[in-house]
Amino acid sequence: MPLDYALHRAEKIDHGLLYSLIDDDDCRQHRHLDWHSPIDWLGEQPFWLLIKNQHARAALACPADPPGIAWIRLFAITSQLRPLPTWNILFQKALEDYQNDSNVLFASVALQKWYADLLTDAGFSLYQYIVVLSWQNDAPALRTLPPGVSIRRMESSDLEAVSRMDQNSFERLWQNSLNVITCSYKQSNYATVAEKDGQLIGFQISSSSFESAHLARLAVLPPYQGAGIGSSLVYNLLEHYYHDLGIRRITVNTQSSNHASLALYEKIGFKPTGEHFPVFTLQNVL
Numbered sequence: 094m095p096l097d098y099a100l101h102r103a104e105k106i107d108h109g110l111l112y113s114l115i116d117d118d119d120c121r122q123h124r125h126l127d128w129h130s131p132i133d134w135l136g137e138q139p140f141w142l143l144i145k146n147q148h149a150r151a152a153l154a155c156p157a158d159p160p161g162i163a164w165i166r167l168f169a170i171t172s173q174l175r176p177l178p179t180w181n182i183l184f185q186k187a188l189e190d191y192q193n194d195s196n197v198l199f200a201s202v203a204l205q206k207w208y209a210d211l212l213t214d215a216g217f218s219l220y221q222y223i224v225v226l227s228w229q230n231d232a233p234a235l236r237t238l239p240p241g242v243s244i245r246r247m248e249s250s251d252l253e254a255v256s257r258m259d260q261n262s263f264e265r266l267w268q269n270s271l272n273v274i275t276c277s278y279k280q281s282n283y284a285t286v287a288e289k290d291g292q293l294i295g296f297q298i299s300s301s302s303f304e305s306a307h308l309a310r311l312a313v314l315p316p317y318q319g320a321g322i323g324s325s326l327v328y329n330l331l332e333h334y335y336h337d338l339g340i341r342r343i344t345v346n347t348q349s350s351n352h353a354s355l356a357l358y359e360k361i362g363f364k365p366t367g368e369h370f371p372v373f374t375l376q377n378v379l
Contacts, residue, residue: 095174103154104135110148114171121176127273128280139154139156140152141187143183155187221350221372222370226344233328242288251286256270269310281299284298287326296326297326304340307343308345348372
């Protein structure tokens with residue numbers, strides 16, 4: 094460890110230390126594509142700070158949410174420190190926190206080249222890519238719902254069922270916990286569910302700014318996939334943003350290996366933007 098530096102486990106009372114680090118123009122940082130801010134993760138572990146002269150100089154947060162999946166929520170470092178040695182110091186503490194859980198999978202989406210290079214040097218493996226698609230068309234085509242299916246606004250009483258649906262619809266790496274589903278619902282502009290015979294069979298959660306919207310989550314229960322439920326949810330949100338809010342551009346991210354998802358979006362009129370971001374993983378080795 095560099096001289097005069099100390100490791101400190103971050104707790105909720107350390108919000109001032111963390112604010113001063115991540116708001117510093119001299120701080121290089123990775124933040125996970127998340128509904129939570131780095132401050133929100135204070136008190137959840139592992140979350141470590143490297144301190145000098147009562148100031149945070151680096152931070153690493155990777156609490157497992159959902160259990161077993163430890164996304165790198167934050168890695169921040171000032172220019173006085175070298176990224177890889179600092180990462181190794183902080184990540185070793187995270188590994189020690191998970192020493193009794195060999196099933197934890199560490200994962201991160203690298204949004205910047207320096208961070209992708211760091212993960213590679215730290216022993217992470219490329220898993221897949223996140224690709225970005227965009228819809229910028231005239232008025233969306235009218236869509237008839239599949240027989241017996243209705244779409245309505247999501248309500249807070251739906252969240253537990255939506256969380257179960259999410260876990261049944263995605264591979265382990267991409268599942269969202271009830272905590273994340275609840276947070277995304279509270280911050281969303283438009284969230285809907287598809288119902289059939291009183292059962293929730295699909296949902297979407299999306300957000301918007303003044304000029305664009307983003308489809309953050311779309312899921313359909315496996316027995317109902319391929320029946321037009323997903324496309325109906327997407328057409329419904331296109332109509333909402335286009336006709337109700339006057340938004341002409343909607344984006345969505347999906348995995349490069351999710352061919353069914355890519356085919357669905359491209360059939361509706363989404364086109365690849367050319368943006369893509371690598372996803373890295375590392376299995377806990379302690």
